[in-house]
Amino acid sequence: xxxxxxxxxxxxxxxxxFGDAILELGKExxxxxxxxxxxxxxxxxxxxxxxxxxxxxxxxxxxxxxMGMAAGLTIGGKIPFTGTFANFSTGRVYDQIRQxxxxxxxxxxxxxxxxxxxxxxxxxxxxxxxxxxxMRMLPNMTVINPCDYNQTFAATKAIKDHExxxxxxxxxxxxxxxxxxxSFEIGKAxxxxxxxxxxxxxxxxxxxxxxxxxxxxxxxxITVDLLNIHTIKPIDQEAxxxxxxxxxxxxxxxxHNRFGGLGEAVAQVTSTNHPVPQEFVAVNDSFGESGKPxxxxxxxxxxxSDIVKAAQKVLHRKG
Amino acid sequence: MAEIDFLTKRSSQVxxxxxxxxxxxxxxxxxxxxxxxxxxxxxxxxxxxxDSKNFEMDGKDEDLFFLSNGHISPVWYSALARSGxxxxxxxxxxxxxxxxxxGHPTTAEHLPGIRMASGSLGQGLSVAIGAALAKKLNxxxxxxxxxxxxxxxxxxxxxxxxxYAPHHKVDNLIASIDYNSRQIDGDVDDVLSLGNLRAKxxxxxxxxxxTNGNNMAELVGTLKKAKGMTGNGKPIVIIMTTEMGQGVDFxxxxxKWHGVAPNDEQLAQALSQLAxxxxxx
Numbered sequence: 001x002x003x004x005x006x007x008x009x010x011x012x013x014x015x016x017x018f019g020d021a022i023l024e025l026g027k028e029x030x031x032x033x034x035x036x037x038x039x040x041x042x043x044x045x046x047x048x049x050x051x052x053x054x055x056x057x058x059x060x061x062x063x064x065x066x067m068g069m070a071a072g073l074t075i076g077g078k079i080p081f082t083g084t085f086a087n088f089s090t091g092r093v094y095d096q097i098r099q100x101x102x103x104x105x106x107x108x109x110x111x112x113x114x115x116x117x118x119x120x121x122x123x124x125x126x127x128x129x130x131x132x133x134x135m136r137m138l139p140n141m142t143v144i145n146p147c148d149y150n151q152t153f154a155a156t157k158a159i160k161d162h163e164x165x166x167x168x169x170x171x172x173x174x175x176x177x178x179x180x181x182x183s184f185e186i187g188k189a190x191x192x193x194x195x196x197x198x199x200x201x202x203x204x205x206x207x208x209x210x211x212x213x214x215x216x217x218x219x220x221x222i223t224v225d226l227l228n229i230h231t232i233k234p235i236d237q238e239a240x241x242x243x244x245x246x247x248x249x250x251x252x253x254x255x256h257n258r259f260g261g262l263g264e265a266v267a268q269v270t271s272t273n274h275p276v277p278q279e280f281v282a283v284n285d286s287f288g289e290s291g292k293p294x295x296x297x298x299x300x301x302x303x304x305s306d307i308v309k310a311a312q313k314v315l316h317r318k319g
Numbered sequence: 320m321a322e323i324d325f326l327t328k329r330s331s332q333v334x335x336x337x338x339x340x341x342x343x344x345x346x347x348x349x350x351x352x353x354x355x356x357x358x359x360x361x362x363x364x365x366x367x368x369x370d371s372k373n374f375e376m377d378g379k380d381e382d383l384f385f386l387s388n389g390h391i392s393p394v395w396y397s398a399l400a401r402s403g404x405x406x407x408x409x410x411x412x413x414x415x416x417x418x419x420x421x422g423h424p425t426t427a428e429h430l431p432g433i434r435m436a437s438g439s440l441g442q443g444l445s446v447a448i449g450a451a452l453a454k455k456l457n458x459x460x461x462x463x464x465x466x467x468x469x470x471x472x473x474x475x476x477x478x479x480x481x482x483y484a485p486h487h488k489v490d491n492l493i494a495s496i497d498y499n500s501r502q503i504d505g506d507v508d509d510v511l512s513l514g515n516l517r518a519k520x521x522x523x524x525x526x527x528x529x530t531n532g533n534n535m536a537e538l539v540g541t542l543k544k545a546k547g548m549t550g551n552g553k554p555i556v557i558i559m560t561t562e563m564g565q566g567v568d569f570x571x572x573x574x575k576w577h578g579v580a581p582n583d584e585q586l587a588q589a590l591s592q593l594a595x596x597x598x599x600x
Contacts, residue, residue: 033456057452057487065445065479072385072449075434076457077377080449095439096476100446104426104436 003193003214003226008178014170014205015113017152019044022081022111025160026052029079032160035070036083037063042172043083043113063088067096071106079160080108086115086169087128090135101165102138109159110135111168115145116255117283117300118173118205118293127288133260135167136233142186143233145169145254145262147207149177151230154184162186169204171255173293176208179228187231189239195223198311198318199243199250203229203262206253206281206302213253213307222311232265240269244276249318251279251310255302258282277317279310322365327535328596329401330360334566335599336397336410338589341580344414347422350576351468352394354499354561358532359398361539362464366546371403374431382461383450385435387443388468388497389423390578396420399432400600407600441474443467444494448484451492462549465494470502473511478523484554485524492554493545494525497532499563501574516558525556532559567592 025032026048034048035057049056059066063084070080082089089112090097101108112131119127135143142164146152152170159166179190192207193214202210207228214224225243229236244250250270252263263280270276283300297303333356341347363369367382386395393413400407405419412418419428423438435446443465451463471477484492498516500507507513520527526548530541538559545555563577564570567589570581581589 054456059483060479060486062479062483064442064476065448065483068442068445068476068480069449069452069483071435072446072451073453075377075383075446075450076379076453076459078453078456096442096445099436099439100442 001192003211006178006211008176010177011174012149012177013172013174014146014149014152015044015172017146017149018111018113018156018168018170019047021153021156023047023051025157026055029160031077031079032081033057033073033078034081034083035059035066037061037066037088039084042085043111045083063093064096067093068100070108071100071104074106074108081111082108083111083113085126086112086131087126090131091128094134098138102140105140106165107163109166109168111156113170114172115169116171116204117288117296117302118171118255120172120293120296121290123290124287129257129283129288130260131169132232132254132256132262136260136265140165141233142166142231144186144231145204146230147204147228148175148179150181151179151184153181155230158184158186171205173205175205178208178211187234187236189236190228190230191239192228193224193226195225195247197222197224197247198315199225199227199247200253200307200311201227201229201240201250201262201266202253203232204255206255209302209304210253210307212304213311216304216308217311222315224311229262232262235265235269237269240266241274244270245274249277249314251281251307251314253281253302253307256282258284277314279314281307281310323536323539326360326364326539329364330356330535331566331594332597333360333394333397333401335590335593335595337393338567338581338586339599340393340396340410340413342586343411345580346414347393347580348390348578349393349580350563350570350574351388351391351497351499353567353570354563354565355391355394355466355497355532356566357535357538358466358495358559359394361535361542363398363402365539366542367464368461371431374404376434378434379457379459380461382464383434384464385443385447385450386424386437386466388440388466388471389437392422392424395424401597404432405430410600440468440471441476444477444480447492447494448480448489451489454491460491462546463492467494467496468502469496469498469500469507469513470510472496472513481520481523481525488552489554490550490552493549493557494554495557495559497561498558499561501563501577503574503577505574520556524553526553528555528557530557530559532561533565
């Protein structure tokens with residue numbers, strides 16, 4: 001596997017990976033139930049809702065109640081998947097998740113769409129850039145941010161068999177499909193490319209940009225050790241340390257505030273085990289705004305060229 | 320009336336447990352706990368079917384109870400212990416380090432009888448609805464009971480849940496409200512009035528019953544009536560008038576004993592008013 005093997009022709013939204021997978025899960029396991037707070041179409045949950053009306057709970061615009069209900073449904077052996085936007089899946093219901101799900105150790109799968117800047121035109125009220133941090137801080141919580149349709153499909157299938165609360169983060173834009181639809185292991189990084197000069201670790205939509213950046217860096221004579229960390233918690237410490245002990249420097253790329261997200265999670269691993277220079281490609285502690293997804297990524301410093309520049313900078317710091 | 324006599328005697332013992340528990344750690348919430356002692360004794364001693372010796376989280380083929388106002392944990396712990404969920408001696412560990420009897424109830428310590436953490440208010444009705452829906456999916460015709468504080472009804476999530484349950488015909492659910500009219504900062508009517516509580520619940524689509532929560536015969540009668548109303552397409556709520564501090568004269572008639580423990584002298588005074596009917600822990 002290398003970046004040269006990745007030349008996707010198809011595009012799809014990651015939320016559709018969730019919607020298609022939960023429909024399959026409904027057929028495979030009758031313990032699977034789904035709840036949605038008036039965003040069934042946006043979450044691509046129509047298939048499940050139509051096929052399994054008895055196991056689909058429309059809660060209305062009442063996310064706090066939805067999270068509590070999901071916790072309650074686990075008592076009796078159900079495996080509830082909640083669906084709403086990432087903003088309303090985290091910040092709006094943080095205390096409900098904290099007490100009724102995480103602290104109570106309930107087997108709820110919190111599935112969150114429209115995360116990050118790539119939500120686009122709706123603007124900052126809906127573009128949450130703090131959710132990974134919020135969810136990472138909760139004990140007992142697993143946090144997963146898949147990179148494309150296939151990986152979101154595979155992650156949705158995988159979390160059903162994982163006992164414990166999970167936060168699954170995906171999004172709205174149509175995005176290149178390049179990951180495996182079948183091989184996915186929670187907590188295990190995907191090694192996309194072997195290189196010796198710089199490690200790039202990316203999550204979510206930024207993984208595709210990291211692939212493009214790695215291709216450009218290679219043209220400049222810089223080889224990239226490229227890792228996709230889809231599971232931000234628990235993080236694949238071994239994969240990170242293997243890579244940085246080879247390259248001696250790292251760039252992290254995420255569609256999230258530079259505080260609280262993947263970058264800090266990686267820094268915690270390296271600083272306590274094998275300190276290396278790190279550059280953060282992330283939103284610089286600001287809210288977003290309305291615009292087209294790719295234009296927003298560019299404006300907020302999350303473009304392919306930003307990853308390339310960060311790699312050059314961290315290489316310079318390495319000396 | 321042998322049954323009422325037994326329940327009334329148990330209430331007295333539970334009240335002794337409550338004041339001794341909060342006294343020994345010098346913290347906790349005696350007021351609401353004392354007020355709800357009769358309710359817990361009626362629920363666990365008469366109403367619910369459960370297997371206290373083989374506690375399982377899923378609670379299949381059992382009635383389930385969720386305490387939404389988790390701060391009155393002393394009364395729940397006493398009722399659970401007196402119902403055989405765990406040794407009554409363990410009540411002595413309440414709020415101590417390494418105890419399963421945390422200040423607010425939790426599943427984290429695996430105390431038999433507890434299925435949900437509570438303490439941050441307003442969350443229990445939603446959880447209960449989820450558990451009630453799971454029972455329906457499992458073709459399990461047992462019931463879900465809850466208790467909420469009256470002050471707790473100021474939380475918005477309660478009304479999200481209140482709207483959901485009738486719309487979706489969650490009719491295997493009996494919610495109860497501890498209507499003692501007091502909260503930490505004072506009288507509920509002064510802090511944030513609940514207005515016409517019966518009318519509010521009726522407007523949301525619930526069947527509403529009212530009862531004196533400190534009259535065992537009336538309370539048991541109301542709970543049985545509520546049970547008889549289940550399965551008819553509507554959730555049921557019982558507005559249960561209680562006296563905060565019930566059973567200990569100097570704790571009654573004020574909000575001041577909401578979250579304050581008695582000193583040695585006050586403990587002795589309280590215990591002198593509560594008969595030891597089943598033996599102290």
